[in-house]
Amino acid sequence: MKNFKLTVEYDGSRYSGWQRQGNTNNTIQHKFEEILFKMLGVKTEIFASGRTDSGVHAKGQVFNFKCETTLTEIEIKLYINKYLPEDIRVLSVESVDMRFHSRLSVKSKTYQYRMFNGSKCPVFERKYVTCVNETPDIEIMKKGAEKLVGKFDFKGFSTKTFKKSTFREIYDICINAEGDFINITITGNGFLYNMVRIITGTLYELGTGKRDLSSIDEILEKCDRSLAGITMPPQGLCLLKVDY
Amino acid sequence: MKNFKLTVEYDGSRYSGWQRQGNTNNTIQHKFEEILFKMLGVKTEIFASGRTDSGVHAKGQVFNFKCETTLTEIEIKLYINKYLPEDIRVLSVESVDMRFHSRLSVKSKTYQYRMFNGSKCPVFERKYVTCVNETPDIEIMKKGAEKLVGKFDFKGFSTKTFKKSTFREIYDICINAEGDFINITITGNGFLYNMVRIITGTLYELGTGKRDLSSIDEILEKCDRSLAGITMPPQGLCLLKVDY
Known part of the structure; x- marks a missing residue:
């Protein structure tokens, strides 16, 4: 099992915020989870540093997810960026300690x-x-x-x-x-x-x-x-x- | 008669370029001439420093027009900006010598x-x-x-x-x-x-x-x-x- 930390930017203009919600798929979290499902073949939950509201932007949002994979950090970055729309982008992917949690570890x-x-x-x-x-x-x-x-x-x-x-x-x-x-x-x-x-x-x-x-x-x-x-x-x- | 020099910026993404064309009103020149007609009550031609192509942006395009008006420079700026869409903006309006021509006077x-x-x-x-x-x-x-x-x-x-x-x-x-x-x-x-x-x-x-x-x-x-x-x-x- 590996733990990956991703730093991402997005233009929040056309999204209903970060967090996956029951009644809409129009969230940034949903975009990432869709692509991770395609990439890994299993449903994978992601944990962000916190939500951003509908219409709010990010230049350095952070989330992490755990998975079994042989993909390298750079391969993950390229794969996700390839499928993301033009208003969301992965800036970096790092393999981190299993104890790292994007919200709980925030300083x-x-x-x-x-x-x-x-x-x-x-x-x-x-x-x-x-x-x-x-x-x-x-x-x-x-x-x-x-x-x-x-x-x-x-x-x-x-x-x-x-x-x-x-x-x-x-x-x-x-x-x-x-x-x-x-x-x-x-x-x-x-x-x-x-x-x-x-x-x-x-x-x-x-x-x-x-x-x-x-x-x-x-x-x-x-x-x-x-x-x-x-x-x-x-x-x-x-x-x-x-x-x- | 007065001669006004305007400096403007625009996001060219959704326009068919600067110049007014026979088959489309989707030009930046047309947007300005429409507003000047509303403001002055007479058709008024504007002269730009040059055309910009479809999709090209500007942070300092210049055009001029001549008219009879009692409006001040600041009134003209506010009036035009009020009616422009959000992807076009007047940065400045100056009253200039009658001989000034936005294209012919370019250095x-x-x-x-x-x-x-x-x-x-x-x-x-x-x-x-x-x-x-x-x-x-x-x-x-x-x-x-x-x-x-x-x-x-x-x-x-x-x-x-x-x-x-x-x-x-x-x-x-x-x-x-x-x-x-x-x-x-x-x-x-x-x-x-x-x-x-x-x-x-x-x-x-x-x-x-x-x-x-x-x-x-x-x-x-x-x-x-x-x-x-x-x-x-x-x-x-x-x-x-x-x-x-």
Whole structure:
């Protein structure tokens, strides 16, 4: 038995997210499992570092699967890439220790949210940024971001209710403006459902004067979703990398 | 009467090129003229720096038009951008001297051709690069490119026959490799039909050992299209900028 770790990129625009779901085959996970079945002749389940929502992109998603095979890493990469559609690609295949698990072994994950603040979305980036109407104050957004770095109960920044712990640790939030683009890059040990998009929406509202700094503390204290900002649209979000 | 110079970008993937044609409205020129008619109430012809072929992109195409209007530059930009589809965008509008003509006043134009040499096209660049099978020798390509810099009759590098002069001057060809990408950036005072794509095809054949350096001299001497390389596909080509 071998354990393979794959790093992949995808344009999430036309998919119903990462995870295989009962009512649709239009998921990225399904695309991979279909090809693995063809390649290995047996149904093979894959385990990702986490789900990405419908419309969210990835430049460094990671999953693993276990199988009996004589195929080499490079052969697996070529085989899968040959059958994948043009909006999904395998970047690397590594043979790893049997104990490696793409989700359970995660040390940190990095997401980036991209906004564009101009009169019309740039043509070559149009599917990978979210256009916003107002120019936020980056310095105030940075101050808000500082308050979110650390280990907190982030339940107020998620749209799901959970039985498990909603404590997560954010290691870093980097906000930078390049021309009319605003990039928010967030690294943490894990993220709740919609957490990055709600953090981004909250920081945007802060930067555009729709809320003040103390509201960030309040969301963290009261863990109340209704106090946080809007859930930003999926197309501006990209899973950049997963570290182990 | 005023003369406006517009700089625009577009993803050429779904268009039949720049130029308005008798049998199709699916051109970028047509999109602009439709909106100008709506904006000005009169049919208004626009003049581009040159055509781009079906499927070719632009990050800095320039056109101009003359009209009577009280609209300001910024109003014109906002109006046109509002009605353009998401794959075409106005970058700037300038009021210019009445003698300015987007094609006749050109000092130089810069095109870039992008190739990717890897097992599968990168997801986020897939519509803007051409995937090639072999890794060319960049140093030999550079030597071939040097021979093309200068003023020559480039008839052998075009697929059309011309009544007018086929002499053009290439000022610079820059070839660089970034990972599996190969970028060829060409600046000249003008280009014949398909010229950049045929130059790229010829240099690629040179770099992959399918022809030798002396063949470049021969094409320039004999002006024979059949001696030159393939016409590379349009999607890797982009009009970067036009200088006046």
